[in-house]
Amino acid sequence: MMNISNALENLVDEFSRLPQIGRKTALRLAMYITRQPAEDVERFSRALSEVKARIRFCSVCCNITEDEVCMICRSGSRKGNQICVVEEPQDVFAIEKTNEYKGKYHVLHGIISPLDGIGPNDIRIKELLARLGSNNGDNVEELILALNPTVEGETTILYLSKLLKPLDLKITRIARGIPVGSDLEFADEVTLAKAFEGRILI
Amino acid sequence: MMNISNALENLVDEFSRLPQIGRKTALRLAMYITRQPAEDVERFSRALSEVKARIRFCSVCCNITEDEVCMICRSGSRKGNQICVVEEPQDVFAIEKTNEYKGKYHVLHGIISPLDGIGPNDIRIKELLARLGSNNGDNVEELILALNPTVEGETTILYLSKLLKPLDLKITRIARGIPVGSDLEFADEVTLAKAFEGRILI
Numbered sequence: 001m002m003n004i005s006n007a008l009e010n011l012v013d014e015f016s017r018l019p020q021i022g023r024k025t026a027l028r029l030a031m032y033i034t035r036q037p038a039e040d041v042e043r044f045s046r047a048l049s050e051v052k053a054r055i056r057f058c059s060v061c062c063n064i065t066e067d068e069v070c071m072i073c074r075s076g077s078r079k080g081n082q083i084c085v086v087e088e089p090q091d092v093f094a095i096e097k098t099n100e101y102k103g104k105y106h107v108l109h110g111i112i113s114p115l116d117g118i119g120p121n122d123i124r125i126k127e128l129l130a131r132l133g134s135n136n137g138d139n140v141e142e143l144i145l146a147l148n149p150t151v152e153g154e155t156t157i158l159y160l161s162k163l164l165k166p167l168d169l170k171i172t173r174i175a176r177g178i179p180v181g182s183d184l185e186f187a188d189e190v191t192l193a194k195a196f197e198g199r200i201l202i
Numbered sequence: 203m204m205n206i207s208n209a210l211e212n213l214v215d216e217f218s219r220l221p222q223i224g225r226k227t228a229l230r231l232a233m234y235i236t237r238q239p240a241e242d243v244e245r246f247s248r249a250l251s252e253v254k255a256r257i258r259f260c261s262v263c264c265n266i267t268e269d270e271v272c273m274i275c276r277s278g279s280r281k282g283n284q285i286c287v288v289e290e291p292q293d294v295f296a297i298e299k300t301n302e303y304k305g306k307y308h309v310l311h312g313i314i315s316p317l318d319g320i321g322p323n324d325i326r327i328k329e330l331l332a333r334l335g336s337n338n339g340d341n342v343e344e345l346i347l348a349l350n351p352t353v354e355g356e357t358t359i360l361y362l363s364k365l366l367k368p369l370d371l372k373i374t375r376i377a378r379g380i381p382v383g384s385d386l387e388f389a390d391e392v393t394l395a396k397a398f399e400g401r402i403l404i
Contacts, residue, residue: 004291005268007249007256014246019234020227029220031292033250034257034266044216045250047209048235052243054209055236064236066207089206090233 008034060131062107062124064089072104079103080138085128085145085160087111087153095146104138106131112159113152120159132167142170149176149194210236262333264309264326266291274306281305282340287330287362288348289313289355297348306340308333313349314358322361334369344372351378351396 008030015026033041057063058070061083065071072078072092082103086092092105110123132140145160147153161171177195178187187195210232217228235243259265260272263285267273274280274294284305288294294307312325334342347362349355363373379397380389389397 004266004273005253005257007252007268008266011249011253014249017242017246018231025222027292027295030253031266031290032221033253036254038254040219041250041254044219045247047213047216048243048247048250050209051207051213051232051235052238052240055207064206064210064233066209071206088233090229093229 057107057109061105062109062127063092063105064107077102081141083128083131083138083140083143085143085147087147091146103142103144108156111147111150111152112156114155120163123156125160125163129163132164132169140169142172145171145173147173259309259311263307264311264329265294265307266309279304283343284346285330285333285340285342285344286346286348289350293348305344305346310358313352313354314361315354316357322365325358327362327365331365334366334371342371344374347373347375349375 011030011033012023012026015021015029016023018026021029033044054066055064056066056068058065058067058073060069060073063070063072067074079102082101083106084095084101084103085106085108086095087108087110089107092107095101095105106124106128108123108125108128110118112118112120112123131138132143143160143164145157147156157173164171175194175198176191177198178184178191184192213232213235214225214228217223217231218225220228223231235246256268257266258268260267260269260275262271262275265272265274269276281304284303285308286297286303286305287308287310288297289310289312291309294309297303297307308326308330310325310327310330312320314320314322314325333340334345345362345366347359349358359375366373377396377400378393379400380386380393386394
């Protein structure tokens with residue numbers, strides 16, 4: 001950028017720190033910002049500060065919220081006896097969109113990945129244990145593991161199912177199979193095998 | 203987002219206003235922000251405000267700068283008798299990277315596009331005329347039109363060449379042809395025709 005402007009250089013640096021934003025895109029975004037009205041840029045700048053000031057983790061399910069306890073955990077209309085365990089808050093949004101699940105959630109904020117040095121203590125597993133343990137106030141009966149069907153997801157499922165076995169809960173995992181609208185002939189063999197394994201009576 | 207947080211919602215809105223960032227990417231970026239240390243987010247927030255406070259347009263060439271007159275316009279080692287006309291500041295960065303061009307620039311900040319309602323008065327053409335007009339202090343001899351070979355670029359080239367004809371300048375345009383490293387058989391016919399037209403003696 002030929003030392004045109006330190007301010008611009010800094011903003012390009014900041015944009016390029018975002019995930020999946022390269023130098024070229026960062027420059028394009030920074031240039032876009034220079035063309036916007038000052039009040040719009042101020043609003044963006046404030047939105048950044050505020051999200052950091054306001055967002056915290058629900059003390060029960062660890063999902064993001066602006067309150068001590070999140071809306072789903074507080075809601076009287078959600079079944080407390082089911083907990084769906086997910087990796088990230090985005091997974092909660094995705095599941096909520098289906099309008100099918102009426103239980104509660106637990107957000108791990110990560111997944112066990114020995115290759116990346118992420119072990120059970122680096123994700124919110126002890127918070128999950130606390131919910132299920134002595135003060136199982138919700139009388140949790142079923143734990144639905146809705147983790148991604150990747151190596152890390154499988155590792156985490158294996159770890160959790162062993163860890164929680166003594167608690168005498170129903171532990172389930174969501175089905176692996178052919179995505180709706182996709183074509184069977186394009187499915188990989190593992191997915192297809194799992195789809196057969198998980199076949200249901202019609 | 204189920205009213206999880208207004209602050210998060212606002213940040214997602216801001217990110218999704220950026221060019222080529224959709225709702226889903228905006229959510230991913232906002233979630234990334236929530237996971238960053240507060241001081242990093244503050245630095246990003248400040249970088250946004252500062253770029254807007256500091257960046258202005260060079261009073262000579264209209265390129266972005268933090269000064270009244272940009273470094274290239276001030277430089278004694280750049281030839282003043284050549285002006286390369288480009289659409290955006292990014293084009294200056296791209297041309298500077300080649301290390302081949304030693305003249306000066308003029309940034310139009312847009313291109314004539316009747317379909318988008320952008321006419322000659324919406325881009326920095328009168329500033330260019332002022333440089334070439336009565337007080338042609340730099341004794342400009344050649345104007346290199348380095349505009350994109352699109353319909354809008356061609357329209358702008360046509361407009362500028364007619365407008366500037368009376369000034370008795372050498373007006374050139376950069377070559378259209380086969381990109382280096384690319385394969386002739388994949389070139390479209392117009393590009394190939396232009397490559398023949400623009401052939402040079404070896």
